[in-house]
Amino acid sequence: MRNKNKYVEREFDELCIFCHFAHNRDEETTILKQDEEFVCFRDIDPAASHHYLVIPRDHIVSCKSLNRSHIDLVERMAKFGKEVLLDQGITDMKNVRLGFHQPPFISVGHLHLHVLAPASQISTHMQHKFTPGTDRFITVRLANKFSSYFFFYHCNVFFT
DSSP states (O other): OOOOTTTHHHHHOOOOOOHHTTOOOOSSSSEEEEESEEEEEESSSSSSSEEEEEEEEOOOOOOGGGOOOOGHHHHHHHHHHHHHHTEEEOOGGGGGGEEOOTTTOOOSSSOOEEEEOOGOOOOGGGGGGGOOTTTSSEEEEHHHOHHHHHHHTTTOOOOO
């Protein structure tokens, strides 16, 4: 008998909690938005009043796992995150921070985009985790400002 869940056929890591979220195998996490490619939910340790995570359904370990073929994926993740903010009533997209932590600064080994708003109200004790342009936090805005390749350079991705 074929499983009716259309997301089960995607790559899945049984030990990854985010894979469980991405494949609707966790009943406790509230999913704010999902489509064929992404899932969004609230961060369990929010740094701002709106702090969400966008994850791909496919298991990708971190931004260090990305290559040139993933540029569009990163751009779609950012767009999806902004859509969630709009759905949540956030309209000032100038006061938003979007970005990735890279190893060793990740808590879950599944690519996840942090979506924070208002960025001006990120809690003081969490600022160090979400400072743009640092090795700890690679922002999508910074990447888009210079080029998609800037983002991949800072995630130390080597192109083959």
